[in-house]
Amino acid sequence: MFIINCPYCGERDQTEFSCGGEAHIERPKQPTELSDDQWAEYLFMRKNIKGVQFERWNHAHGCRKWFNMVRDTSNDKIQAVYKMGEKPPVK
Amino acid sequence: MCNLKPLNIQYLYSIYDQNMKNKYSIFSLIKNALSGHENWQRAWRDPEPKKEYDAIIIGGGGHGLATAYYLAKKHKLINIAVVEKGWIGGGNTGRNTTIIRSNYLWDASAGLYDHALKIWEGLSQELNYNVMFSQRGVMNLAHNLQDVRDLKRRTHANRLNGIDAVWLNTEEVKKFCPIINTSPNIRYPVLGGTLQKRAGTARHDAVAWGYARGADAMGVDIIQNCEVKGIKRNGDQVEGIETTKGFIKSKKIGVVAAGHSSVIANMAGIRLPLESKPLQALVSEPVKPIIDTVVMSNAVHAYVSQSDKGELVIGAGTDSYISYTQKGSHNIVEETLRAILELYPIFSRMKMLRQWGGIVDICPDASPIISKTQIKGLYFNCGWGTGGFKATPGSGDLFAHTIANDEPHKLNAAFNLNRFVSGDLVDEHGAAAVAH
Numbered sequence: 001m002f003i004i005n006c007p008y009c010g011e012r013d014q015t016e017f018s019c020g021g022e023a024h025i026e027r028p029k030q031p032t033e034l035s036d037d038q039w040a041e042y043l044f045m046r047k048n049i050k051g052v053q054f055e056r057w058n059h060a061h062g063c064r065k066w067f068n069m070v071r072d073t074s075n076d077k078i079q080a081v082y083k084m085g086e087k088p089p090v091k
Numbered sequence: 092m093c094n095l096k097p098l099n100i101q102y103l104y105s106i107y108d109q110n111m112k113n114k115y116s117i118f119s120l121i122k123n124a125l126s127g128h129e130n131w132q133r134a135w136r137d138p139e140p141k142k143e144y145d146a147i148i149i150g151g152g153g154h155g156l157a158t159a160y161y162l163a164k165k166h167k168l169i170n171i172a173v174v175e176k177g178w179i180g181g182g183n184t185g186r187n188t189t190i191i192r193s194n195y196l197w198d199a200s201a202g203l204y205d206h207a208l209k210i211w212e213g214l215s216q217e218l219n220y221n222v223m224f225s226q227r228g229v230m231n232l233a234h235n236l237q238d239v240r241d242l243k244r245r246t247h248a249n250r251l252n253g254i255d256a257v258w259l260n261t262e263e264v265k266k267f268c269p270i271i272n273t274s275p276n277i278r279y280p281v282l283g284g285t286l287q288k289r290a291g292t293a294r295h296d297a298v299a300w301g302y303a304r305g306a307d308a309m310g311v312d313i314i315q316n317c318e319v320k321g322i323k324r325n326g327d328q329v330e331g332i333e334t335t336k337g338f339i340k341s342k343k344i345g346v347v348a349a350g351h352s353s354v355i356a357n358m359a360g361i362r363l364p365l366e367s368k369p370l371q372a373l374v375s376e377p378v379k380p381i382i383d384t385v386v387m388s389n390a391v392h393a394y395v396s397q398s399d400k401g402e403l404v405i406g407a408g409t410d411s412y413i414s415y416t417q418k419g420s421h422n423i424v425e426e427t428l429r430a431i432l433e434l435y436p437i438f439s440r441m442k443m444l445r446q447w448g449g450i451v452d453i454c455p456d457a458s459p460i461i462s463k464t465q466i467k468g469l470y471f472n473c474g475w476g477t478g479g480f481k482a483t484p485g486s487g488d489l490f491a492h493t494i495a496n497d498e499p500h501k502l503n504a505a506f507n508l509n510r511f512v513s514g515d516l517v518d519e520h521g522a523a524a525v526a527h
Contacts, residue, residue: 048363
């Protein structure tokens, strides 16, 4: 449980948000040409990192907008929050 | 008969000595009581790692230790090690709510979990270690019409698979567990439930210790405080592991690291379909016996049993985001306790004593992975999510078979990694019982 700085609404309690999992997974450009292995990679395989991870969040009980977050999963500390389509501000 | 050796008393005594010296029994208890309990042998050694093993198990929880035990016992693989970054049983084995049941929906799961349940039934005798397996029954409640339909369907599926299951109506639920509030006026009234009588609980620490002692007695090295830092590969074949106690060589490596499975997978350069999240549990102050079974409610997310010490053991849900913090959020506890209080008003003045979290590795289909990988000699046993404890003996047995034969047993063939490519998933979200 932590405080999230929504890029649209400011600081709110984490319980207002829902987590959409790993960020920057690109939808296949030509789905019809994907092999089963590639589909499995896209749909199911995750980095599930212990440490700094990029993820998508939705302010479900607020502005309902999606945005990205850089968070350390080993201590839940948020390093940055940035809008969809923007480049991550940290490496 | 011509091979009969002449009777040799000393030889017989040495056999007796080897087998009985460390056996726990009423006689060893009396003998040690008379000497003030100061001469008990330690239950397992504390060895330094050798340079090379025939197989290494990463993770000294119940599943890992059981794997080592069955590798040694059934597959005669003695030169093996279990490496554990902390202490054995200090992860999810010591953090779960100890519930054991096998009432899963699909045939593959029924086979897997009931295999485990059958081993549980004789485990204390087999290990010569009291795991306090108690078949007090597990009841799953229905709170809406869809629950009723799903649970009845599951009851039928269970019985077709030879697993005991009965449907109880509201009155029968009340009779089986009188403290449940079955009033039709509560927010989510109890419309009935299923009961598996062979299900129950066991003492989780004892499971880890019993398997550790049994494996150690057969020569397995249990190496604690030894964290894996890297997996060495030579092309498609594993060569060994880098650890905080140096490099250890082995051509077969079984990973049983629960919430940290992805961390190990990343070291080996492969990805798994897992997300690791904190799952919480809490216990109350100890009270006199009040609930003599396990009651689970999927819809309102509340489940409760009572430990032999008298504490109420309550399981809460997972956090909705990936985290390795072993804590869990307060709002999750609050939601669970809210549901518990509505279902069991008698608990309203109970005080909670302890709360903790464990990191569970959740698969997209809420079923585990017991599988080979694309790397030769590297095996994974993971994805048990929120309910792995119940499967400990079966999981160890089947994973040992998979490692020893480089082929899955027929009972874990469906739980391979390739199912995420083929699409042949084993969707157990309904029977996994807590919020996955």
